[in-house]
Amino acid sequence: MATAIQRRAARSGEGVYYAIGDPTRRRLLDALGRGPRHVNDLARPFAMSRPAISQHLRILRDAGLVSMRRAGRERHYRLRAARLRQVYDWVAHYEKFWTRGLKALGDYLDRQTAQESVSKNPKVNERRKR
Amino acid sequence: MATAIQRRAARSGEGVYYAIGDPTRRRLLDALGRGPRHVNDLARPFAMSRPAISQHLRILRDAGLVSMRRAGRERHYRLRAARLRQVYDWVAHYEKFWTRGLKALGDYLDRQTAQESVSKNPKVNERRKR
DNA sequence: TTGACACGTAAGCACTAGCTTACGTATTAT
DNA sequence: ATAATACGTAAGCTAGTGCTTACGTGTCAA
Numbered sequence: 001m002a003t004a005i006q007r008r009a010a011r012s013g014e015g016v017y018y019a020i021g022d023p024t025r026r027r028l029l030d031a032l033g034r035g036p037r038h039v040n041d042l043a044r045p046f047a048m049s050r051p052a053i054s055q056h057l058r059i060l061r062d063a064g065l066v067s068m069r070r071a072g073r074e075r076h077y078r079l080r081a082a083r084l085r086q087v088y089d090w091v092a093h094y095e096k097f098w099t100r101g102l103k104a105l106g107d108y109l110d111r112q113t114a115q116e117s118v119s120k121n122p123k124v125n126e127r128r129k130r
Numbered sequence: 131m132a133t134a135i136q137r138r139a140a141r142s143g144e145g146v147y148y149a150i151g152d153p154t155r156r157r158l159l160d161a162l163g164r165g166p167r168h169v170n171d172l173a174r175p176f177a178m179s180r181p182a183i184s185q186h187l188r189i190l191r192d193a194g195l196v197s198m199r200r201a202g203r204e205r206h207y208r209l210r211a212a213r214l215r216q217v218y219d220w221v222a223h224y225e226k227f228w229t230r231g232l233k234a235l236g237d238y239l240d241r242q243t244a245q246e247s248v249s250k251n252p253k254v255n256e257r258r259k260r
Numbered sequence: 261t262t263g264a265c266a267c268g269t270a271a272g273c274a275c276t277a278g279c280t281t282a283c284g285t286a287t288t289a290t
Numbered sequence: 291a292t293a294a295t296a297c298g299t300a301a302g303c304t305a306g307t308g309c310t311t312a313c314g315t316g317t318c319a320a
Contacts, residue, residue, distance in 0.1 A: 017150060017156070039266070039268090051268075051309090054267070070267095073265065073267070074267080085228055094214045152278085168297090169296070170296070179281080180297080185278075188299090203287040
């Protein structure tokens with residue numbers, strides 16, 4: 001019933017985290033961080049069709065991360081970084097974990113036991129290997 | 131060919147952004163921010179099966195955001211916030227856009243023209259509505 | 261006015277995400 | 291020993307993602 005685009009738009013709210021989850025969209029934001037750009041400008045560095053970029057831009061718009069202004073037949077996109085603030089605020093409250101040395105000791109203490117379990121489960125990987 | 135889990139693991143690298151893209155996983159990290167927890171503890175507040183939580187934890191482990199230590203029949207998860215630093219660094223360099231007032235003026239100047247285009251395209255929505 | 265340009269959207273595709281249930285394994289309790 | 295606990299993984303499902311090509315609309319250029 002709903003189109004793909006509507007469903008994507010419906011994710012707004014959660015939208016910012018979703019939007020920055022994609023590397024292409026992060027690169028778009030980075031590009032816009034250096035000033036407003038129009039679509040062809042934005043699309044040029046990507047090994048991807050222009051419509052694909054349009055779709056990414058749509059998602060960024062829905063997330064409120066960029067705004068668009070029509071200028072003749074071009075559309076100028078501009079960064080709206082304010083929405084990134086919620087992400088900043090969220091990660092910032094973890095900052096203490098890498099700046100404060102307090103925690104670091106505890107971290108170190110079980111690093112040797114925990115080490116082998118960070119992202120590897122040899123038994124399983126072995127079995128899956130074939 | 132590859133299992134779902136291997137495919138997920140393969141996203142590592144990109145992994146941190148992907149991992150924090152899911153609200154459940156962010157809540158898990160928030161919970162772990164208040165100290166190590168074992169799985170049932172972590173799963174309790176969620177309206178979701180425990181295996182689902184295990185899968186989320188697996189993704190967090192693959193992203194290097196948490197570590198796990200076996201303690202008898204329980205598994206203790208601990209936050210590894212260091213990996214969040216790359217996210218922090220990325221968003222932090224947008225901080226100037228909402229703290230510096232310089233840009234704010236320019237933003238304001240085309241806010242009235244841009245406003246209508248932030249996340250709504252009435253013409254299209256109209257058409258899709260039926 | 262006709263054509264080229266700069267887009268955005270639609271449709272359709274292969275793949276991925278996130279969930280569930282079913283099940284297996286290691287550890288503790290009885 | 292047997293049963294219960296605390297997990298992790300597998301399989302399978304639905305819905306969402308991200309891409310492509312095809313096409314439509316509005317604007318500028320000749």
